Amino acid sequence: MQIKDLISARVSLAPMAGITDYVLRSLIRENAPEALLTTEMISSEFLTQTHGGDILMREENHSPISYQLSGHKPQMIADCAKYLEKYADMIDINMGCPVNKVVKGTDGCALMRNADLAQNIVRTVKSNISIPLSVKFRLGYTFDELNFVEFGVKMQEAGADFITIHGRTRSQMYGGQADWKKIAELKHNVDIPVFANGDITSIETAEKCLEESEADGVAIGRGALGDITLIGRIAKYLKDGIYLPPPTLDEKIEALKEHIKREVELRGEKVGVKFVRKFYPYYLNGFQGASRLRGEIVLEDSVNKVYQMLDGIMVNCV
Ligand SMILES: Cc1cc2nc3c(=O)[nH]c(=O)nc-3n(C[C@H](O)[C@H](O)[C@H](O)COP(=O)(O)O)c2cc1C
Secondary structure (H helix, E strand, O other), X not given: OOHHHHOOOOEEEOOOOOOXXXXXXXXXXXXXXXXXXXXXXXXXXXXXXXXXXXXXXXXXXXXXEEEEEEOOOHHHHHHHHHHXXXXXXXXEEEEOOOOHHHHOOOOHXXXXXXXXXXXXXXXXXXXXXXXXXXXXXXXXXXXXXXOXXXXXXXXXXXXXXXXXXXXXXXXXXXXXXXOHHHHHHHHOOOOOOEEEEOOOOOHHHHHHHHHHHOOOEEEEOHHXXXXXXXXXXHHHHHHHOOOOXXXXXXXXXXXXXXXXXXXXXXXXXXXXXXXXXXXXXXXXXOOOOHHHHHHHHOOOOOHXXXXXXXXXXXXXXX
């Protein structure tokens, strides 16, 4: 598939480590048949040592799907990208991760301070694979180093086919507001498609972001948590102008039960029930007693008890 086919829905699932696993990707695909999915970040060091595991799992209908790699060793990343070609429709390189343990090893957003190395990575990967290659980065490392335009041009020159840009600096981490207007400066200076990312949580914010950023599409991260329909609803709106409403509380609870069921199938009850705890704040909010329920459900280890507590909400709210 060519890049234009991969991004034709104009919306993607942004990669989120420990979150956008096989189960969440599957749930989002069932609600968004054409959107671009992305795996969570896969460390090239980890992949080299282990050859993957459930982090690589996919279904036929997951296409179009991009697999994201992190690292800083050009040949190692290129070898991993080659290995992933049997799974992926596109390879994405992480140049935006802000967390300390990643940037201190010159991975993630640290690559924005080392454009020569970033270019070398893109060139080496590009010459090893026959599928499209993208990069994901931020506005810069700090507000004094807003190099996203030059950096994007360099990535394009090195052979990147597509960019996702998060409208924050590394120093902001996830605080403050994503600056969608700045993204337009990048758009005006590169020919490859650009998806804007950061703080898109609804059809309305997607539309506003597209207007301000002039981007070709939007990448959705946290907005998809607790609402597995958001990406599909944005895609539908952008394609047909049809506005589908957000899920009701009952629909959210049903989606959470399905999410839990599939994580338990994948990981077993003990690990699966613990794994889904991070999703509770996103699904279980906006109703009376939500905070108390979250405090209780997060302590529960038995999947059947968790279901009973969730069924209790539906009964109490009707
Ligand atoms: C828990 C979490 C994990 C993330 N993991 C990754 C990752 O593996 N790779 C990456 O490029 N970005 C990662 N991000 C950043 C998101 O892809 C996205 O750029 C950021 O959350 C802003 O978009 P949003 O406001 O739509 O969430 C992560 C973000 C969160 C909250």
